[in-house]
Ligand SMILES: Nc1ncnc2c1ncn2[C@@H]1O[C@H](COP(=O)(O)OP(=O)(O)OP(=O)(O)O)[C@@H](O)[C@H]1O
């Protein structure tokens with residue numbers, strides 16, 4: 001076990017880490033932070049949810065000179081949500097030192113950004129908006145000494161590779177560059193060899209690409225039964241927070257609407273929503289006012305919401321690598337998680353490709369019956385009653401209870417109360433537009449390299465997900481975690 005103390009960090013950062021509840025380093029942090037502090041260029045690869053943000057954030061903040069009022073650190077991230085999330089984490093890490101980070105992304109007011117730029121040491125930007133600022137000369141980058149590319153492969157997929165080159169070329173040559181990527185396609189390698197200086201590679205060894213604390217399941221199911229199966233699984237699993245992945249924006253909207261119709265607190269998120277709407281949906285989800293977030297791949301990439309206990313791949317992803325990223329929205333920072341992928345009979349080959357890539361067996365789950373779902377719901381009602389008995393004062397209800405008992409059998413009364421508390425969901429019919437099954441393209445090879453690029457609007461020609469059961473993870477709000485068992489490296 002390695003403590004942050006032993007890495008020789010300054011006291012404001014140690015204090016911030018303590019405040020954040022970080023006790024030990026994760027493996028990627030343990031290896032990257034010392035290199036970062038030495039000023040080396042680094043290429044980092046590690047599993048989802050293992051703390052890559054702090055791995056680059058800490059050395060970057062250490063090198064910021066607080067009294068120099070100009071941008072000294074630059075992070076480039078693929079989406080607005082990620083830019084905001086990374087800026088938040090960097091701000092927490094830098095708080096005691098007085099280091100501030102500003103997220104910059106398209107769709108927000110340019111002038112306001114320009115004004116805010118003056119007071120920030122670090123900028124976390126999406127590539128397009130940053131280039132706008134560079135071209136209009138509304139951002140000064142001549143003092144940038146540290147640049148980070150977060151989720152580089154995703155930026156490649158989204159068609160940002162040329163933008164990234166242009167951005168890196170506009171930075172001072174004498175700088176440190178850190179690059180994080182789940183995979184290393186040749187375009188990313190290329191950047192590493194042409195625009196970085198003898199980068200050290202940090203690859204957190206692990207047999208599997210997915211963390212061990214995520215239990216992975218699939219159900220084999222015809223397209224037309226997917227929706228009913230989803231709601232049954234949700235009733236049985238009773239997730240604290242769940243993400244349901246859908247293949248297209250329309251699909252996301254339809255599934256979200258269907259879930260609402262059946263009484264779930266669900267909302268959809270995808271690239272067609274305005275920035276304000278996306279943020280408000282995400283905030284509601286973080287606060288638990290929405291329990292189920294229905295999302296496209298792009299909208300959920302890199303999201304760090306610790307209470308997500310279940311990921312359902314309503315549609316299996318076309319690209320095996322996006323499977324890794326999707327299920328990585330749960331099981332973060334050492335917590336437990338479950339994923340369930342819906343696989344139509346014709347998509348079995350796709351599941352095999354995923355297993356080949358992740359080197360991990362995905363276990364088959366039988367399709368739950370409506371009876372099991374009902375029992376799941378009843379169990380929820382029973383749990384609520386037991387909890388009320390344990391924790392609340394029920395004396396004001398005793399008189400009515402006594403009267404009922406005079407006239408009815410006790411178990412009949414309880415059964416009626418449970419029926420009242422249990423929503424009978426499947427009565428609401430929900431129909432989704434039909435979609436084509438994913439087909440595995442010829443020629444084997446597998447591994448999902450050479451995948452089709454995203455378009456810049458974030459559309460991608462495929463995707464989707466899964467789920468699972470268990471009611472064990474409710475209400476975990478604790479961000480702290482011990483490094484033991486945090487991830488599956490070695
Ligand atoms: N050493 C640590 N101790 C405790 N919690 C940590 C530690 N490092 C990071 N975390 C927390 O773990 C969560 C995941 O971190 P982060 O988002 O940086 O992961 P990531 O590796 O970038 O994942 P992804 O590949 O999905 O982007 C965050 O909530 C973060 O605050």
Ligand SMILES: [Mg+2]
Pocket residue numbers: 052053150302
């Ligand atoms: Mg990340």
